[in-house]
Amino acid sequence: MPVKAVVWDEGKLRLLDQTLLPAVVRYVECTDYRQVIEAVRELRVRGAPVIGVAGAYAVVLAAQALGGPSTGLLLALRQAAEEIASARPTAVNLRWAVERVMRAASQTGSREETVERLLVEARRIESEDEAASYAMAKIGAELVPQDATVVTHCNTGSLAAMGLGTALGVIRVSWQQGKLRQVLATETRPLLQGARLTTWELLQDGIPVTLLPDSAAGYRMSQGGVSCVILGADRIAANGDVANKVGTHTLAVLAKEYGVPFYVAAPMSTVDLSTPSGARIPIEQRKPEEVRGFGGVKTAPDGVPVYNPAFDVTPARLVTAIITERGVARPPYTESLKLLFQGQLTDV
Ligand code: MRU
Numbered sequence: 001m002p003v004k005a006v007v008w009d010e011g012k013l014r015l016l017d018q019t020l021l022p023a024v025v026r027y028v029e030c031t032d033y034r035q036v037i038e039a040v041r042e043l044r045v046r047g048a049p050v051i052g053v054a055g056a057y058a059v060v061l062a063a064q065a066l067g068g069p070s071t072g073l074l075l076a077l078r079q080a081a082e083e084i085a086s087a088r089p090t091a092v093n094l095r096w097a098v099e100r101v102m103r104a105a106s107q108t109g110s111r112e113e114t115v116e117r118l119l120v121e122a123r124r125i126e127s128e129d130e131a132a133s134y135a136m137a138k139i140g141a142e143l144v145p146q147d148a149t150v151v152t153h154c155n156t157g158s159l160a161a162m163g164l165g166t167a168l169g170v171i172r173v174s175w176q177q178g179k180l181r182q183v184l185a186t187e188t189r190p191l192l193q194g195a196r197l198t199t200w201e202l203l204q205d206g207i208p209v210t211l212l213p214d215s216a217a218g219y220r221m222s223q224g225g226v227s228c229v230i231l232g233a234d235r236i237a238a239n240g241d242v243a244n245k246v247g248t249h250t251l252a253v254l255a256k257e258y259g260v261p262f263y264v265a266a267p268m269s270t271v272d273l274s275t276p277s278g279a280r281i282p283i284e285q286r287k288p289e290e291v292r293g294f295g296g297v298k299t300a301p302d303g304v305p306v307y308n309p310a311f312d313v314t315p316a317r318l319v320t321a322i323i324t325e326r327g328v329a330r331p332p333y334t335e336s337l338k339l340l341f342q343g344q345l346t347d348v
Contacts, residue, residue, distance in 0.1 A: 002158035033062040047160020052093030056122035091234040132325035133163030140170030140323040148227035154245035155197035156232035233266040240316030240333025241278030252318035278313035
């Protein structure tokens with residue numbers, strides 16, 4: 001059974017604290033939606049689909065705590081929902097999930113009824129995300145050749161999505177099908193999601209993984225034998241531009257240079273047709289301290305100016321294909337992504 005990053009437990013939300021991994025496996029218990037916002041901002045809970053699920057349950061927590069007549073409740077709930085949806089700006093899944101549960105709430109009814117409706121919708125989002133991960137993994141594994149060496153970036157496993165994960169789900173199924181030789185996981189500076197989380201998940205599954213500094217990926221690709229890059233996304237614009245963990249863009253340019261297919265695996269909830277291109281995706285800028293040091297140890301002089309975008313945007317022209325639970329989109333993405341939304345499967 002894959003590890004669960006988010007667990008709804010009788011009126012409380014339990015989040016696996018990913019800032020402590022791999023040293024400590026500990027869940028934090030949230031009874032107030034503000035605790036979920038803090039956990040999202042501090043990356044205790046992270047990864048686009050998982051913050052969507054956590055955000056949906058955070059709205060339930062907010063509704064549980066509110067009293068009064070239903071009209072006042074909805075007003076206060078809308079305010080809390082906006083706070084939750086804005087906790088991190090880049091991954092569209094968060095706002096998408098919060099708006100979806102809020103649509104379920106926007107009717108008259110008692111507080112109990114509202115809470116119940118929100119909870120049903122949050123549970124639905126969770127189970128749909130889990131199902132999407134299995135479907136996407138099966139579809140994506142078709143693209144992985146025999147005896148594959150796959151480069152991945154950041155963490156896209158069960159810590160980042162329900163079920164198998166996104167890119168890591170594809171990798172997992174490729175391994176089960178006997179096609180995978182090894183995974184090359186980048187460290188993912190500055191917060192080391194690759195080093196701390198991806199290697200932890202893969203080692204638990206017995207999947208051969210080698211950890212490499214982000215800066216070694218180009219040299220490794222130049223040596224040959226890399227079958228493909230597979231990673232996730234935080235938001236995919238209508239034209240196929242992909243926002244994902246910073247460093248993704250570099251990998252895409254390198255993959256192009258060395259003729260390595262570059263695949264993005266993401267659920268449909270990550271595809272945002274209302275954002276026309278990557279230029280319109282808001283990119284989260286994070287604290288300078290995350291780059292000036294790690295784990296309380298200083299690695300740069302105090303006060304040195306820092307540029308710390310959490311994500312970057314990879315232009316669609318560098319993306320070989322986008323793997324979703326509905327099928328595989330290929331260029332031109334403006335057409336193929338629209339087709340996926342219309343329920344028309346494209347080929348693998
Ligand atoms: O800052 P993070 O750790 O939340 O960034 C996560 C990523 O960029 C993942 O690659 C992305 O969310 C896809 S995860 C299924």
